[in-house]
Amino acid sequence: MTAPVVKSPSLWQTRPKPQVTTQKITAAWDAVIDRGPQSQPSLLAPLAAQAGARAPEFLASESLTGAQGVDVALVDRASGQCLAFATVLHAEGSDFQNRTRLPTKSLEQVAYLTRVHVSPSAPAGAQAVLLYATLRYARSWGRNVAAFLLADDDTPTARRYGLTALQNVPRLDLPGTGAFRAKAQRLDLMLHQASEEASKAGQPLEPTFLVAEVLDTITHLFLDKVGQSSFFQAVDNGTLTREQYVYTLTQLHQFVRYTTRLLGRCVGASPDTELRTHFIHHLKGEVNHEIIIERDLQHLGEDPTYVKEVAQPNLPTREFMCTQESAIAFYNDPVLMLAAPLAAEGVSGHLGQLFMDKINTLVGSWGVKDPQKATHFLGSHIEFDGGDDGHWQGNLTLLAKYLRTEQQLRGFLALLRVSVDAVLRQWDSYVSDVELWSARPQ
Template sequence: MTATQTSKSSPLWQTRARPQVVTYKATDKLDVVIDRVPQAQPSLLATLATSAAAEFLAPESLAHTLGQDVAVVDRASGRALAFASVLAAEGTDFQTRTRLAPSALERAAYFTRVHVAPDAPAGTQAVLMYAALRTARSWGRDVAAFLMTDDDTPTARRYGLVSLANVARVDVPGKGAFRAKSQRLDLLLHQTSEEAAQAGQPLAPSFLVHEILDTLQHQLFTPVTSARFFTAVDAGTLTREQYIYALTQLHLFVRFTTRLLGRCVGYSPTTELRTHFISHLTGEVNHEIIIERDLEHLGENPTYVKEIAQPNLPSRQFMASQESAIGFYQDPLLLLVAPLAAEGVTGHLAPGFMEKLNACVASWGVKDPQKATRFLSSHIEYDGGEDGHWQGNLDLLSKHLHNETLLRRFLTLLRVAADGTLRQWDSYVGDVELWTARPPAQ
């Protein structure tokens, strides 16, 4: 959430603008409308102005804009039934009221500005809380924070919200006494998803899997644009030795791709899954040979890479995620965390990236530099966006990750793979930084 966004004019990345306001089918009868920038006067809140949930202390301001507005809407009538805002807790009214240090709130999301229509159908508040708090989970937050009345309220009781023992009671003239309360996100998301289902509003699988893309966007696609390999290419400072190291590390896991996908074919229980992984396997055959040819064009003997070299720690982390998915859990769907992370990055590379990389290679005195960059250029064609191959994976997952428990299982391993991928692209330069180190100016 704090990573610097790459400029839209950057020639390295082909990015697709994400709409600020999106609508998802959350249940058979309810839609969720998300505004990715909290608004001072949201239009969907106008009809709920008299329905503020008395349990919650509404914020005095929304100067802190790191968060989202979430509304639950009746699909048939288009009427807003519930509304809330979820914000990164640091810098908000929650911090002001509690006087907690920003460092104590970096893993917390503030759930506030809560409105629920008195005649909303059963399960509406649960859908609202789930939709808002899963957003916080995609940011990497672990706990939810609330400012609530200093009573044993129905919401606090139902979800086991715990008062923060070290924070004094908040007395607000004209409004009453309030307490800072909290609970773990994993517990809240489980409870709200179960409550929604029991109320006849089970969450749609297609709604659940949208969190996968949001998680990758926040945990990988945004911060990786600042990874040292890509900033070095952009600045033209990437050295031959660093590039060779990058190709070496890429080879060490790419060469296992077809073997892992072969296991996925074997463990797939349905024709649909087997067909998917057979197609994926066919597109990955001998990709490591492309890397070997890139190395040969650079004048390197690939024998060391093929027979002796070992993965660095980030590569091993990424490899462990995919190997455990199919080797231990024997779950081909879990293995999709690997291509979603790895191919998601290379799929966002733009032709402008190749132009800059080839310029770096040419600066080392290499003739026909494009013959040394064929592996990365071959992945430019991969669609890292929200349609095509990417959407095909999400559609497949939506058929199988049909509840919160299965989704969370996938997300935890996805974050391991995404973190490994991010660290990989940093390590390709950082591990061998000496090649670009300079003594201080005299």
């Protein structure tokens, strides 16, 4: 009998993700999202039974086996009736790839929309809201293109959203079903058009639904990956060296020392009391944090003078600094500035006590007495940034009040993606730039 595999404790504080969530998407409708596409969704069954509900211009999917994506049902809040349904999938490994035979590499930026149903009695705007609700998940995955298998003629959806045929993919002639083409459009154009259509139909999207994409983006593009970065892997495996930790503190100091000055600009640029109060509170929590780093270095036996007066940021650190500096110094937009701390504090806001135990054990193994006196900065940011009342959650909560449109959201997401990309590479660089100290002979 094989013994069960015991999973080691994680450095990270994680909350279980519910399989199914219900989110308010318009004043009258909810979006019910299932994060694992079902072969026979319960909400789809009564809708599919309605004559004319399945959009005939879309080719029905043959199989969802092995596909990754989400099911989205649009439900009338008052009656509980399912008005529309669709599934969005990673194009690679989906029926779209099986039918088009396109290589996986060509599909890594593509999402496939299928199983589209709209009730014949659904109010105007239902399809637009449905398309937005499904395709915004594709954007949170980092996808840039939406793909479809549509009837080989000028269908309403193709015409409305400017879908164009993939000329290198042969037409699909299916006996008894018809002729179909692989068609596609850029996600940014489709989401913009769907948002505009929904508003014109009297179904504007709720800001809370818009901002939920921020968390989905951070989770998929950042929180699910940062634990695999070189620094946290080295801490977890007990291989981080003293030289690498000193380099980490050196690079952290490069941007932390400017935090209060940038937050001060945000206070001055905030247009209302609530936003100004938020940044004042955040600023108070960051005062002199660079001095904590300097004390950590001193306890390690390092002279912090070089770090304070001579050292320069490495490439990913400078890229991260540029995002926050441009947001408030060039665009003068304190809300846009929130993209940077969401990325930076997304790390410390999700670390647990096990991380501190392991980093302190490592520091002690280097012969440092009272190792916790050399890890004050990392420990203090777990306290400041974590929890429901920490900086990270506070920034996320605030966004729902200021990102009110798809256009505003898109601008924020663009800077957020730059920020999280830079922060991921920062935590890699803290070890990879000075990997020689942990290298072993072959």
